[in-house]
Amino acid sequence: MSTPTRLAALALSLLLAACDPVFDDDDSAFLGPVVMFPEGTAAEAEPNDTAATAQSLGIVGLGYSVTGDSSACGSDGTLDGADVDWLSLSLDTGAPVRLRLDMYDGDVDLAVFDDDGALVADAATTGVDDEELALALDPDRVWLVRVRCWMGNPGALWRLRVL
Numbered sequence: 001m002s003t004p005t006r007l008a009a010l011a012l013s014l015l016l017a018a019c020d021p022v023f024d025d026d027d028s029a030f031l032g033p034v035v036m037f038p039e040g041t042a043a044e045a046e047p048n049d050t051a052a053t054a055q056s057l058g059i060v061g062l063g064y065s066v067t068g069d070s071s072a073c074g075s076d077g078t079l080d081g082a083d084v085d086w087l088s089l090s091l092d093t094g095a096p097v098r099l100r101l102d103m104y105d106g107d108v109d110l111a112v113f114d115d116d117g118a119l120v121a122d123a124a125t126t127g128v129d130d131e132e133l134a135l136a137l138d139p140d141r142v143w144l145v146r147v148r149c150w151m152g153n154p155g156a157l158w159r160l161r162v163l
């Protein structure tokens, strides 16, 4: 190797070492891991804060999923100011199904009401364990599902699945 070639090779190796991202300790632009659920069959649409303004998901069946977030969570033992997400749906089956609520970054609770506003079932496990309800719902009726964040960070993610 000629001297100019060796110098060029040395310069290149120094340049590559300086650019090696493994040794780049400037993490000011690092925003943390991007966490999200896989794209669902549908996405939540606000405003949906009351039963009267529930987002209609139509007729859903096994494998259906909808993803959304709780833009604000409750705190200090109250739900004041928490984002409440109401969904309405009918099932395509009268057989028992599982309604599963997966969550990230918050303790999000799940409840099902009939179209008269009567509570049918709820799952409000303390902590960030996912919630699940097993129930059979009359496919000829519209059911209301309420998702709300008891405690957690703004933007806590949730995903509701029919299994």
Ligand SMILES: [Ca+2]
Pocket (backbone or CB within 6 Å): 044, 046, 068, 069, 070, 071, 083, 084, 085
């Ligand atoms: Ca929401």
Ligand SMILES: [Ca+2]
Pocket (backbone or CB within 6 Å): 046, 047, 048, 049, 083, 084, 085, 086
């Ligand atoms: Ca909402």
